[in-house]
Amino acid sequence: MAGAAAPMVPGRDPVDAQTGPRRDGARPRADRGRLLISCPDRPGIVAAAAGCLHAQGANIVRSDQYTTDPVGGTFFMRVEFDLPGLAARRAALETAFAPVAAAFGMTWRLATAKPLSRVALMVSREGHCLQELLWRWQLGELPCEVIGVVSNHPDLAGAVGAFGVPYHHVPVAAEPEGKRRAEEQQATWLEGADLVVLARYMQILSPGFVARFPGRIINIHHSFLPAFIGGRPYEQAHARGVKIIGATAHYVTADLDAGPIIEQDVQRVTHRDSVADMRRVGREIERAVLARAVAWHLEDRILLHGNRTVVFQ
Numbered sequence: 001m002a003g004a005a006a007p008m009v010p011g012r013d014p015v016d017a018q019t020g021p022r023r024d025g026a027r028p029r030a031d032r033g034r035l036l037i038s039c040p041d042r043p044g045i046v047a048a049a050a051g052c053l054h055a056q057g058a059n060i061v062r063s064d065q066y067t068t069d070p071v072g073g074t075f076f077m078r079v080e081f082d083l084p085g086l087a088a089r090r091a092a093l094e095t096a097f098a099p100v101a102a103a104f105g106m107t108w109r110l111a112t113a114k115p116l117s118r119v120a121l122m123v124s125r126e127g128h129c130l131q132e133l134l135w136r137w138q139l140g141e142l143p144c145e146v147i148g149v150v151s152n153h154p155d156l157a158g159a160v161g162a163f164g165v166p167y168h169h170v171p172v173a174a175e176p177e178g179k180r181r182a183e184e185q186q187a188t189w190l191e192g193a194d195l196v197v198l199a200r201y202m203q204i205l206s207p208g209f210v211a212r213f214p215g216r217i218i219n220i221h222h223s224f225l226p227a228f229i230g231g232r233p234y235e236q237a238h239a240r241g242v243k244i245i246g247a248t249a250h251y252v253t254a255d256l257d258a259g260p261i262i263e264q265d266v267q268r269v270t271h272r273d274s275v276a277d278m279r280r281v282g283r284e285i286e287r288a289v290l291a292r293a294v295a296w297h298l299e300d301r302i303l304l305h306g307n308r309t310v311v312f313q
Contacts, residue, residue: 028113028114028116028143029082029113029114030086030087030113030114031082031083031084031085031086032061032080032081032082032086032112032113032114033058033080033081033082033083033086033090033093033110033111033112033113034078034079034080034081034110034111034112034113034299034300035049035053035077035078035079035081035097035108035109035110035111036077036078036108036109036110036111036300036303037049037075037076037077037078037079037101037106037107037108038074038075038076038077038106038107038108038303038305038310039074039075039101039104039105039106039107039108040072040073040074040075040104040105041067041068041069041070041072041073041074041075042075042104044104045075045077045104046063046065046077048100048103048104049077049079049097049100050063050079052096052097052100053079053081053083053093055096056083056089056092056093056096057083057084058081058082058083058093059081059082059083060079060080060081061080061081061082062078062079062080063077063078063079063080064077064078064079064312065077066310066312068305074305076303076305076310078300078301078303078312086112087112090110090112093110094110097110109300111300113143116143116144116145117143117144117145117194117195117298118144118145118147118192118193118194118195119137119142119144119145119146119147119193119194119195119196119197119294119298120146120147120148120149120150120189120190120193120195120196120197121133121134121146121148121149121150121196121197121199122149122150122151122186122196122197122198122199122201123149123150123151123156123198123199123200123201124151124152124153124200124201124202124203125153125155125156125202126200126202126283127155127156127159127200128200128283128286128287129199129200129220129286129287129290130149130156130159130160130199130200131159132287132288132290132291133146133197133199133290133291133294134146134160134163134165136291137163138163141295142291142294142295142298143295143298143299144195144294144298146163146165147166147192147193148165148166148167148168148189148190149165149166149167149168150168150170150186150189150190151167151168151169151170151201152169152170152171152172152182152201152202152203153169153171154169157169168186168189170182170185170186170189172203179203179206180206183205183206183208183209186209187209187212190212190213193213193216194216195216195217195218195294195297195298196213196216196217196218197217197218197290197294198217198218198219198220198252199220199290200220200286201219204256205217205252207254210252210253210254211254213252215251215304217251217252218249218250218251218252218262218290218293218294218297219249219250219251219252219257219259220247220248220249220286220289220290220293221247221248221257221286222234222245222246222247222248222282222286223244223245223246223247223248223264223266224236224237224242228240234275234278234279234282235275237278238273238274238275238278241271242269242278243268243269243270244266244267244268244269245266245267245268245269245278245281245282245285246264246265246266246267246285247264247265247282247285247286247289247290248261248263248264248289249261249262249263249264249289249290249292249293249294250262250293251304251309253307258307259307260304260306260307260308260309261308261309262293262296262297262302262309262311263289263292263293263296263311264289265285265288265289266285267281267284267285269281296311296313301313
């Protein structure tokens, strides 16, 4: 759980869009760049951005755009391009693009496929989301470097060790100062992480902890919120005859489970399904939804718009 809220082992094989993150079938390229733009909509934005990239010798390989409203809306764009020697030429490209950004009032960011993002995972006792991410990472389907797992329980140390990933057990004591002390220790292990993923971490993060990683914590939870609150949501849902089970992945903010939503999915159930059946379905959806959300963040496919997201899949 979290307070929740935009933002690589190389890829190997392409994976279907509904089950995995990579769709270009290629390893992250050292010369691959991504330009992310948001600004008030007006004519000429695409031409100006493309013209600047062309003048710098870049080859655009993909471009996605979205406007919230054709008249007076906000324009969003993600441009993926190749530029030989990008690492050495990045500063010059940013300098060249700055006047274009200023002319259109852009909020913008230049990202690169390499170096790989450093990802840390947090978990409690349920390992299904954690192991799904580690498995996809090991297969090369998540373009990142997993730097470690932090948990408030020791239960999953063996499973994580099989992947060769460091496991840091940080208990959270029940007394009032217990959470503060634990979060200080956790922050030490998480230092340097580009992204923190709550893979079923069942502690509410303090606003101070969330503030250390603005727009860089992703959480996953079942879709019963806010109807069924507490530790036994599937029992409550079964008792009410719920017919749809789902999961939500979102960014973490100081507002509990209210951050910008990245991805969701659902599956139908019937009166024939037991509580155990519903839990199994819920775990399957959570694994897939979280994996997609993490992949899209790593591939710079998400732009924030207030408490909403624009996701170029």
